[in-house]
Each structure stands twice: as structure tokens, then as C-alpha cells.
Amino acid sequence: MTDHSPDSSPTPSATHAHGLRYETLIDGGKHWSFNVRAGTLLRLTDLTGGANVGMLFYNPANTLERYNAPDTLKCQHTFKLTRGHCLYSDMGRIFCSIIEDTHGWHDTVCGNSTKSAIAQRWGERSYQEFRNDWTQNGHDAFLVEAGKYGLGRRDLAANVNWFSKVAAAADGTLTFDAGYAKAGAQVGLRFEMDTLVLLHTCPHPLDSAASYPRKPVTVGFSEAEPVAADDFCKNFRPENGRGFANTELYRFCGCAALPAGAPEPAHTRGAAS
Amino acid sequence: MKQSSTLSPSTASFTRRIPAGDYWIHPVKQGERLRIVDVEGNQAADTLFYNAADPFDRYSAVDTIRAQRNVYLSTGSKLLSTSGQVLAEIVADTVGRHDTLGGACATESNTVRYALEKRTMHACRDSYVLALQEHDELGLGKRDLAHNINFFMNVPVTPEGGLTFADGVSGPGQYVELRAAMDIIVLISNCPQLNNPCNAYNPTPLDVLIWDGDVS
Numbered sequence: 001m002t003d004h005s006p007d008s009s010p011t012p013s014a015t016h017a018h019g020l021r022y023e024t025l026i027d028g029g030k031h032w033s034f035n036v037r038a039g040t041l042l043r044l045t046d047l048t049g050g051a052n053v054g055m056l057f058y059n060p061a062n063t064l065e066r067y068n069a070p071d072t073l074k075c076q077h078t079f080k081l082t083r084g085h086c087l088y089s090d091m092g093r094i095f096c097s098i099i100e101d102t103h104g105w106h107d108t109v110c111g112n113s114t115k116s117a118i119a120q121r122w123g124e125r126s127y128q129e130f131r132n133d134w135t136q137n138g139h140d141a142f143l144v145e146a147g148k149y150g151l152g153r154r155d156l157a158a159n160v161n162w163f164s165k166v167a168a169a170a171d172g173t174l175t176f177d178a179g180y181a182k183a184g185a186q187v188g189l190r191f192e193m194d195t196l197v198l199l200h201t202c203p204h205p206l207d208s209a210a211s212y213p214r215k216p217v218t219v220g221f222s223e224a225e226p227v228a229a230d231d232f233c234k235n236f237r238p239e240n241g242r243g244f245a246n247t248e249l250y251r252f253c254g255c256a257a258l259p260a261g262a263p264e265p266a267h268t269r270g271a272a273s
Numbered sequence: 274m275k276q277s278s279t280l281s282p283s284t285a286s287f288t289r290r291i292p293a294g295d296y297w298i299h300p301v302k303q304g305e306r307l308r309i310v311d312v313e314g315n316q317a318a319d320t321l322f323y324n325a326a327d328p329f330d331r332y333s334a335v336d337t338i339r340a341q342r343n344v345y346l347s348t349g350s351k352l353l354s355t356s357g358q359v360l361a362e363i364v365a366d367t368v369g370r371h372d373t374l375g376g377a378c379a380t381e382s383n384t385v386r387y388a389l390e391k392r393t394m395h396a397c398r399d400s401y402v403l404a405l406q407e408h409d410e411l412g413l414g415k416r417d418l419a420h421n422i423n424f425f426m427n428v429p430v431t432p433e434g435g436l437t438f439a440d441g442v443s444g445p446g447q448y449v450e451l452r453a454a455m456d457i458i459v460l461i462s463n464c465p466q467l468n469n470p471c472n473a474y475n476p477t478p479l480d481v482l483i484w485d486g487d488v489s
């Protein structure tokens with residue numbers, strides 16, 4: 001495995017111009033997790049085109065509140081995710097808003113690659129033989145990260161697959177559009193609540209590339225601009241205005257949900273600065 | 274694909290009417306047939322399935338639609354669990370298309386979809402939670418309420434990536450029939466939604482029937 005420090009990563013210079021507090025490179029087929037505070041901007045970059053970033057979201061103060069793809073889609077009458085959309089929890093609140101997107105279409109209905117599906121498509125590469133160039137799968141990646149917070153298979157839900165376009169034909173047939181990938185594509189998420197984020201960079205489950213796609217992404221953090229009255233996401237649909245109202249009420253009077261005496265959760269921003 | 278069943282209601286071993294706003298939770302043995310009937314038409318049957326031997330392994334909408342490469346459910350659809358096992362297969366369907374993208378209504382999502390002041394109206398997710406509270410012998414809770422099937426609901430996806438809530442393609446007496454591929458637990462919320470034109474703002478009853486595996 002190549003160890004990439006932020007300085008050696010092939011980061012677009014424009015990214016640094018936006019003043020990220022911290023940026024790191026995650027190779028394809030890896031996983032990570034972290035807490036982000038409300039007001040954080042998380043920016044993902046598909047460096048070479050064709051990356052897939054699986055992502056799940058939980059409320060760290062009550063992990064029973066989690067990302068709900070059906071609510072996210074039906075509240076905004078959409079099948080794809082792109083700029084303007086908000087990612088909803090099952091409690092009618094917004095984990096984050098997609099405030100930047102140069103890709104244009106992200107999937108949230110196809111779930112994850114699995115160990116057996118990857119072995120079937122590309123053959124299994126064991127850790128023993130290939131070290132960290134083994135063929136990790138999205139399902140196991142999420143199980144590992146979820147377990148670090150006391151979560152397990154019961155807590156996995158439909159995830160986002162950033163940078164992966166899957167379209168449905170009139171008869172409902174799903175097609176993974178490999179040609180839609182763009183080197184340098186970026187998506188920026190502004191967090192509206194404190195959120196636990198699980199992510200992996202394993203291949204999209206419908207990717208039929210000739211060999212296991214091992215596509216790197218950068219993950220960067222900065223402080224988001226405050227939400228203005230004319231915010232694009234908040235005003236994207238009337239539903240989002242109500243989602244923001246629910247979230248603002250929670251932030252106003254509900255954030256003391258951490259048990260008394262509990263230590264402050266370790267926030268990534270603090271650790272990275 | 275539309276396909277009618279050869280089974281007669283007179284040979285069913287179990288029949289039950291589920292009023293709108295109620296839940297129904299029931300075991301179905303491997304090989305048994307379960308029919309859900311849309312009695313008055315365009316009524317959503319919000320349905321979840323659990324592996325009876327391992328209830329943490331439950332119906333997975335994403336695994337099901339990915340495996341069949343299609344967002345709609347109909348005759349021939351195999352309903353997969355999170356671990357990839359077949360829980361049940363749709364063996365008859367007089368409607369032709371059912372939704373598994375839209376999830377269940379919840380009091381909280383109703384505030385977003387309709388108005389903040391709708392927060393105290395009854396919703397499917399509350400029926401689900403009550404079902405699991407009243408059947409705590411199963412050891413299940415809110416985390417086990419995954420994305421469900423909406424039998425009889427029509428939620429077309431557009432090629433441009435939109436999601437539409439179209440008029441129902443179901444009608445009075447239409448039904449869907451499943452064959453259990455293993456011992457399963459079925460949990461249905463008969464949707465109480467009063468804000469959605471899909472059911473003409475009028476939730477109506479569902480019937481469920483079960484046939485033993487050896488009945489033809």
C-alpha cells in the first residue's frame with residue numbers, strides 16, 4: 001500500500017484555494033468513518049474519474065436516527081441526487097445539503113458490493129497474498145466502520161453511492177452509466193446537524209469494469225458559509241424549507257441529547273487542525 | 274408481468290381483513306402462499322419480511338432491485354434479504370407493478386412532505402413500531418424497520434432521474450401473491466395516509482389469505 005500524505009496527493013490546486021482545514025487521499029477499496037459538526041463542509045473529489053464513495057449517516061446522539069433514502073427521494077421527488085438536494089434522516093431532519101456538485105448524478109438505490117459478488121466478477125484477492133491491494137467490498141467495509149460505534153448489520157440502510165450514475169428505463173430496468181464518470185468531479189456537503197459518517201471507496205455494485213476498479217478520492221473538511229435566507233438547497237423545494245425548520249428546531253432545543261457527563265465527541269475538525 | 278393465481282379463496286387455511294391504520298404480523302412457512310388483496314383499490318400495503326430463523330436478516334429493497342436490475346416488483350421478483358437469501362418470490366400479480374423505493378410514511382416525513390402541523394397524524398412507521406413493541410418476543414426494534422415494499426403503489430422513475438407519484442394502477446380486488454422461500458415473518462402496515470392523492474385520501478381495508486404449501 002502506498003501511504004499518501006496530504007502534501008503528496010494529486011489534489012487540484014483549486015481545492016486548496018477554498019481553504020480546506022484538512023484533506024486526505026483515500027485509495028479505492030478502503031473505508032473510513034468520522035464525526036462532523038453542524039456547519040462543516042465535506043468535499044469529495046473523484047481524482048481520476050470512475051470512483052465510487054459509499055456513504056451512510058447517523059445522528060451520533062441517537063444512532064437510531066439514520067439516513068433514509070426513501071424519505072430523501074420521495075420528499076424531493078427525485079431518483080438521483082445532485083446539487084440542491086438534502087439528505088434526510090428518518091426523523092424528518094437534514095443531515096447535510098448538497099451545495100456543490102460538478103458530477104450531476106449520484107445513486108442511492110443500489111446498495112453495496114458484497115464479498116461474493118466481487119469474487120464472482122473479479123476474483124478474490126486475499127489479504128495474505130495482496131496485502132492492502134485486496135478486493136475489499138462495500139458491505140463488509142460498512143460493517144467494520146459501523147461496529148466501531150456499536151452499530152451492526154441491523155443498522156445498515158440504503159446508502160449513497162457518490163459519483164455513480166444509475167438510471168432507470170421506462171420499464172424500470174437499471175443501467176450503470178460508466179461513461180458518466182468525470183476526472184476531477186467534486187461534491188460538497190454542508191452538514192446541518194452533527195453527524196456520524198461512514199464511508200467506503202469500494203466499487204459500485206453494478207460496475208462491470210474489466211478489473212476491480214481501484215479509484216482514489218480526496219476527502220476534505222472546511223467550515224461552510226452560514227446558511228443564507230436565499231440558500232439554494234433550503235429553497236430548492238418547499239419540502240426542504242420544512243426539513244430545515246425541523247433541523248433548526250432540533251439544533252435550538254434538542255442538541256443536549258448527549259448523556260450528562262458524557263465526553264465531547266471527538267470531532268474531526270478539532271483533530272485535524 | 275401480470276399473472277393471475279390458480280388458488281381459490283375457498284381453500285385458504287387463513288384469511289384476515291386488515292383495516293386501514295392497523296398492522297398485521299404473522300409467520301408464513303416455507304412453501305406457503307400469501308395473497309394480499311387490495312379490497313377497494315389503490316390502497317398501499319406497506320410490507321416488510323424477516324427471516325424467521327434469523328430476524329436480523331430482513332427484506333432488503335436495495336439488494337432486491339440490484340439483483341433483478343429493475344426498480345419495480347412484479348411476478349417473478351425474488352425478494353432478497355440483506356444477506357442475499359431469497360425470502361419469498363412473487364408468483365402472481367394482477368396489477369403488474371409495485372413500488373419499493375418510496376418507503377413507509379412516518380409522522381416525521383409527513384411534516385416535510387405536507388406541513389409541520391401534520392406531525393401528530395397516524396402513519397405506517399408508528400404502526401410498525403407498535404407491532405414490534407407488542408411482539409417484543411421477536412427481539413426487534415426500530416433499527417429493524419428497513420425500507421419496505423409498497424404493494425399496489427405506483428411510483429414511476431423517469432429516465433431523467435425524477436420520481437413521480439402517479440395514479441394507482443391497482444383497483445378493487447387486485448392482488449399480489451407470494452410463495453415463501455423459507456420460514457418468514459410478514460409485517461404489513463395498512464397505510465393510514467390521509468394526505469396523498471394516491472389513495473384518493475381514503476384509506477381502505479386489505480385482505481390477507483394463506484394457503485398451505487401442498488394446495489394447488
